[in-house]
Amino acid sequence: MHADDSPLPGRRELKRRQTRLALITAALRLADERGADRVTVDEISAAAEVSPRTFFNYFATKEDALVGDPLEDCGTPVIPDLPLLDALLHALTPAFEQIQQDRDLWLLRMRVIAANPQLLPLLIAAAASAEQRLSAAIAARSGLAPDHPRPPVVAAVANAAVRVALIRWAGSGGSRPLIEHVREAFAILHDLKESR
Incomplete structure (x- = not known):
């Protein structure tokens, strides 16, 4: 067991993660070299040394491999009993740490997305999925009904702050840790609450 009591992934799950990472890396490198529209699934598969069927x-598409979901491996965040912005930052920190750990891959991804604006709607869709999970976690923490407006509004604002932090981090070439950019963005949200 890890320190957080989560079980170690089995051999099959490790192989799946490695294959998925190889496909993402191949897709991003080829798209960075040629442009996303000039890369095929067959070429991505060959570069990752798997079959197109495995891809x-x-x-579902090569674009899905290019965009990804930063919270995919984090499931629904559990939001602790802290002031809300602190609780959100705490709950999302594992995702930021994973992105920081995969720094080169994420900087490449952000460069590919910036150079291929047709990918932006997919990035927004991936963020919307994460935002829904975050909204559900906020509702569960606060005991609000699923259709209450507060959780989706808070999740959307937090998501916007994270997006700005991610863009600033990538724009600086990752010279400072992502979490510092996120903390700055969340501090601005906190200041908004206090300002008149």
């Missing part, structure tokens, strides 16, 4: 076991 489609992981992704």
Whole structure:
């Protein structure tokens, strides 16, 4: 067991993660070299040394491999009993740490997305999925009904702050840790609450 009591992934799960990472890396490198529109699933599969059929076991389209979901491996965040902005920052920190750990891959991803604006709607859709999970966690923490407006508004604002932090981090070439950019963005949200 890890310190957080989560079980160690089995051999099959490790192999799945490695294959998925190889496909993402191949897709991003090829798109960075040629442009996203000039890369095929067959080329991505060949670069990752798997079959196109294997590619489609992981992704519906090549664009899905390029964009990804930063919170995919984090599931629904559990929001502790802290002031809300502190609680959100705490709950999302594992995702930021994972992005920081995969720094080169994420900087490449952000460069590819910046150079291929047609990918932006997919990035927004991936963020919307994460935002829904965050909204559900906020509702569960606060005991509010699922249709209450507060959780989705808070989740949307937090998501916007994270997006700005991620763009600033990538724009600086990752010279400072992502979490510092996120803390700055959340501090601005906190200041908004206090300002008149």
